[in-house]
Amino acid sequence: METNEQAWGKLLKYYRQKKKQKQDDVAFGICTPSYLSRIENGIVVAEHSMYEQLFKNLGIDLNKLEQQLQGQTTFLEQLYEKLLSNIELTADEIEQLTAMQNDEHPLEQxxxxxxxxxxxxxxxxEDDQARTILLEMEPFISWKKDRITQLFVAITAFGHxxxxxxxxxxxxxENDQLSQFLSNAHPFELANYHYHIAFANHRSYKLQKALEHIEMxxxxxxxxxKPLFQLKLYSMKGVIFNDAHRFQEALKEFEAGLNLLANVPSIQTPMQWSSLHNNIAYCYECQENFxxxxxxxKSANDYDEDLHSAINWMRTCFAQKDFDQLHILLKxxxxxxxxxxxxxxxxxLLAYAVEDEITIRGLKLLEEEAFPHFSEQQYYSLTLFYAPLWAGFYEQLHAYKQASHCFKQALDASEKIRQRMSS
Structure with a gap:
């Protein structure tokens, strides 16, 4: 970690160059220009009094400068914690943060x-703009356990x-072990980072790794x-257990989430209730308890009318042959x-599946639209639901070659899930 004195050396160089002064002028009566050069580059650490004198030669009060920079750092840290905690910034905070996006501050700042x-x-x-900023900054990252590297690693992960x-x-x-750079960061930041890695592994069907990171x-x-983050941990661990077919453990996590929500009014938003009921519903769907x-x-949709819950509800209605409710939802x-x-x-697919007249051409047009997308986006569970359904329709129409192709797609999806779950 960089010491205060080494940081002051960088600041000396920054302000000296900004004021367009030579090392000879700043060092006059205090030390040699070569010694100042070594201070500026962090090669040597001088006495505190020498730094005060050198800054004084630049017309700067070191104590006031420290207070100013510390105030700015504290402000930025407070904003970052709010962002980690999903708390919206105020208009004044956004204005101040935007105003700091200039070259009027030392490099670290x-x-x-x-x-x-x-x-x-x-x-x-504003994802594209955020990524552009991070790409521009990457050459300045030291890849040491300093604060800038910690923030870069964590924010880049969130960007992915x-x-x-x-x-x-x-x-x-997995390859670079970037979490090592956060080992001395605040525990809440580490928890956030491992939550994000767990999320990424879960969506990549690497369930064992996902479980390892959510437990970390x-x-x-x-x-x-921070009850909202605790709720996210319960939900994430629950969906990991669910996809590993550890259903009772999944329901235990979801029940803990429901209990937390019921007892903490500050996080009782329609979205949180809806999300949790949607996860519970999917757990039962995977057990074919339709x-x-x-x-x-339905509870998820009643709390927060959300199209994700709506489409899941439609799929479940079809699975339990509740076609009346499915028609209501389609309308x-x-x-x-x-x-x-x-x-x-x-x-x-669902709308066509309940039509009175199904044709090979109609089946094939929808198959060629939907199934490649499911495969490309790695929605293997959707392929496992719809491909056998389409195969059954083809068989009813004696289109056995097309049916066989659908069954093969389902088999391929199942094998991909198996491979990833065992990795």
Whole structure:
């Protein structure tokens, strides 16, 4: 870690160059220019009084400068913690943070301000702009356990999730062990980082690694005043257990989440209730308990009318042959309301599946639209649901070659899940 004195050396160089003064002028009456050069480059550490004199020659009060820079650092750290805790920044905070995006500060301060600003941009879905800032900053990262490296690693990881680059983030952590740079960071930051790596591994079907990282997140998380993050841990661990077919353990995590929500009014938002009921519903759906699944999908949708819950509810209605409810939902949620591709494709498939007249041509057109997307986006569970369904329709129409192709797609998806779950 860099000492205060080494940081002061960098600041001396920064302000000397900014004021366009030579080393001879600043060092006059205090030390030799060569000795000043070594101080500026962190090769030697001088007495505190020498730094005060050198800054005085630049017309700067070192104590006031320290207070100013410390105040700015504290402000940036406070903003970063708010962003980690999903707390919106105030208009005044955003204005101050934006104003710090200039070259009027020492390099360390500039880098920190830009990093926090990038994290803010991710929070408001300005992903491309955030990534541009991070790419511009990468050459300045020391890759030591300093604060700038810690922030860069954590914010870059969050960026990968924003771009849905789950496999890339999973491989990067596995190969480079970037968590080592955060080993001396605040435990809450470590918990956040391991939560993000767990999320990436889960979406990459690396369930054992996902479980390892969510358990590390739980170990580092000790802050009882952040119930929203605790809820995220319960939910994430539950979905990992669910996809590993450890259903009772999954339900235990979800029940803990429901209990937390019921007892902490500050996090009782419709979105949180909806998300948790959606996870519980999917757990029952995976167990083919479609009655319970439909009940919880309905609860999710009642709390926060969400198209993700709606499409899941439709799928469950079809699975339990509740076609009356499915028709009600199809009428309520028309195709133009959906914007997520896999939602659109699922609605088309389900709507066609309950039509009175099904043709080979109609089946094939939807198959060629939807199934490649499911495979490309690694939605293997969707392939496992819809490919056998389509194969059955083909068989009813005696199109056995097309049926065989659908069954093969389902088999391939199953094998990919098996391989990843065992890795």
């Amino acid at each position: 500039q880098l920190m301000a830009k990093l926090v600003y990038a994290r803010f941009l991710y929070s408001i879905k 999730l924003s771009f849905q680059e789950f496999e890339q983030l999973s491989i990067k952590e 997140a739980q170990q580092f998380f000790t802050h009882q005043y 009655t319970e699944a439909a009940k919880h999908y 309520r949620y028309e195709e133009q309301q959906f914007i997520v591709p896999h939602h659109i494709y699922q609605r088309r």
